[in-house]
Amino acid sequence: MSDEPSARARTATAPGRPGPRRGGSRGRGGHAGRGPHRSGVRRLRRLVIGLTAAALVATSGAAAVPPAVPAWASPGLIGGGGSPYTGAPLPPHEALGASYLPNSSAVRLRDGRVRLIPPGGNAPVTVAADDPRVDAAVRADRAWLASGTVPTGGLGDRYTAMASRALLDLRLLTRPNGASQASWYGLWRYSWPRDSAFTAAAFAVSGHPAEARSILGFMAGVQDADGTWAARYHTDGRPVTDGRDRQLDALGWMLWATWFYQAEAPDAALPDELWTMVRRAADHLALSLDAEGLPPASSDYWERDPRTEEDPRRPTLGVVGPVLAGLRSAAALAGETGAGVEADRWGRAADRLSGALAHQFAPYGYPRSPVRGGRMDTSVTFIAPPFAPVDAGVTAAISHAFAEQALPNGGVLPGEEWPGNKEVAWTPEVALFGLAAAASGRTETALDRLDWLQRHRTSLGVLPEKVGPDGHQAGVAPLGWTASMVVLSLAALEEPLPIPPG
Template sequence: MTRRGVRVRRIGAFLLAGALAATCGAGVLPDAGTPSWASPGLVGGGGWPYAGVPLPPEDAAGASYIPGSSVVRLAHGRARLVPFGGETAVTLDASDPRVLTAVRSDRAWLASGRVPAGFPDMASRALLDLRLLTGAQGASLASWFGAWRYAWPRDSAFAAAAFTVTGHPQEALRILRFMAGVQAPSGLWAARYRPDGSPVLDGRSPQLDSVGWMLWAAWLFQRSDPSGTELWPMVRRGADRLAASLRRDGLPPPSGDYWERDPGTEQDPDDPTLGVAGPVLAGLRSAAAFAAGTGHAAQAAAWRTAAGRVADAIGTRFAPLGYPRSPVRGGAMDTSVTFVAPPFAPADPFVAAAVATAARRQALPNGGVLPGERWPGDPSVAWTPETALFALSDAASGRRDAAVAQLGWLASHRTSLGALPEKVDPGGRQAAVAPLGWTASLAVLALSALERPLPVPG
């Protein structure tokens, strides 16, 4: 995504930043004169199909969500919501029966699953926002704002995982079905999709990390819900593609990853980043476990062998260097070191040390983190998905105090309505779109990991 601050900037100021695309999709610029972040959150109404409409910033002062819902209580006491079956927000008297109906519906949905403790307000808001970002057909949007109003396979996988671990299987399966429906016969996905399922043809190549993440999410769902067996064709295509892609050294080929940039710009353009190798390993292990659990022994064995090759290659190429982003001596650290740690891989003390090193080197004075060392974007703006990834890694690895500290920072840097933004500026203010689905998913997963261990593919 583009690098932007809180204040309005004109398109010319963004041209360089747009080229430095990163997490959750890259580089779509706002129209000149458009406020950078026009809303502190989404208004919903509890009805199906779920619909979210941004609250205008001029209405945000003194506004808050009615607890446990996506209905906004405005400063003057009236309520704003999206009526059942509608797509446009309306302002109603607080006594209007539609207000109570919407609040009860949202609360009933939350109660049908589990809201992780620890930071329950952040957890419930994140879950409600994820629901508003997930359309009837299963497209889980990165956010509501134009440049983010697309479904990235990577983000969608984490949204499905968050719904899975909190007991909302219908939403999880809806996302996974959508992604299965748009998967190419080759097993790959486009970089991103419109809500109707059409790929965005903007020159971005398919990214192998997305395949790994989708396989991980499918396995996580299938192990908790028998209906996940219907995802077998998607898993088979994806895992076969990953296994066939491996080079003689056991690593996958170079590909874009969560930084969303051309592999040719990396420190080692001829090798994959850890942001690709880690998800590929997690995906193959997950696919093998999925196959073993659904009676496909031959595929399970083949993918387990492929996963072993990737694990050996990571151990040979990345581990001796301290798990940097690229396998080069003195390579920059980045958040992808968490991809080879729990809950995506078994615990390893050397990986744990590398996670701590990366978190320290990427830390900013405002308490958040950059996506990585030598980050090409604004070096003073913290990214919430990366902060949440460290929180998830800490929570899943038993480092409770560190996880709580990271989650506390996220909780204290939400918007005025409590939504999790993509970025936070040096002064602690929202510096990008909110809510961001990937951060919401990661926060939910981290909070869940604090309560009960998350399964690890292996």
């Protein structure tokens, strides 16, 4: 996570700063760290203004290009409804008065014309509202939504538009080969195992198993023989070689997502390639535990060098939580498929790690690093539902973490004493707190988080990565990680989500 728009590409870190990468912290907290501060914006403007101008001319003719508008400021993607589901950003200067046609990715512009991407195309066109391509695109999008379900939280239309938009955006960010992009712009235009796991879960819970299966299949195909993944991938499956280390939490998230997918489709046999993926990742994690029952220190969703943590010798909670959920998920999958030996091996590893969590983190209130007075961060939600059973101590720690990370605009920072921009809120973090509340039965808290996310969508109704102190979009939109957690949260309010057995 970094406080600059180019954080995903950084490889050098300073003590106390989120390391190379996307915000990952999408800092995306990991994801949390891409906040634009003044110097970052100036650098970004110099880099992208030419590209922005070219994009605006390509999609809008010779319209005047407003100066110094960063390309990521687009309020959302234009789509079509046909396969492949290609998205292109709506230029920011055309957003005023524009809106999506309901339940579609076609955009009605201020002058009444409609912009969309024709089926099979990869560039937007602007057509009259009565052009037959408009009706075809809208019908295709609505048919896809209707083929599954749009989670509403059981609250009528209160969140229907946000949920529908989130699902359509997730589809636009997913390539035909199953590569799920974090977002559409620059350094976000890659596939992270972490984000992909949540997108697969969102597709599974909303009744789109083919899309979920495609994402898991892509990740199975790019997994290394030792069970690990690169930090991120090009959409053609090539690892991005930018120097960032492999991140151990990715294994846990992929194991959890595969189990979740199977739990949502219990009558379907687990494909051989997914079983191979599970076995490799679970064996790697089980063998990685030390004498205390902990995995090695590793980058987590903050994507920074573990040597900068408060306790550089031990993994952060951002690693321990996903690894525990992953081992429990793998053991459950093995038990369901009759692989008793693997179920026992991975189950014993999960028990050891659970004991280490209770011994190393619980006494200090579940901080990011297991030290007295350790700083809190959003990863405390990784040891709560839907990733682990309800625990009163964890619930209290979640409330404490939210309070410590809260901002005047109602959002949260990625973590306590966040070294980046301390005025910019991160939507994935708010969504994680919301998901934990929804999956734990704390409905009012979940609704508070969802209401905040709903109020801070872009002018097109899209969920951005970040929100500035003025309440406006401060990062790329859409962000797939946030969109997927909104879908999962609303589904959890309707019916309890499956939790890996502890």
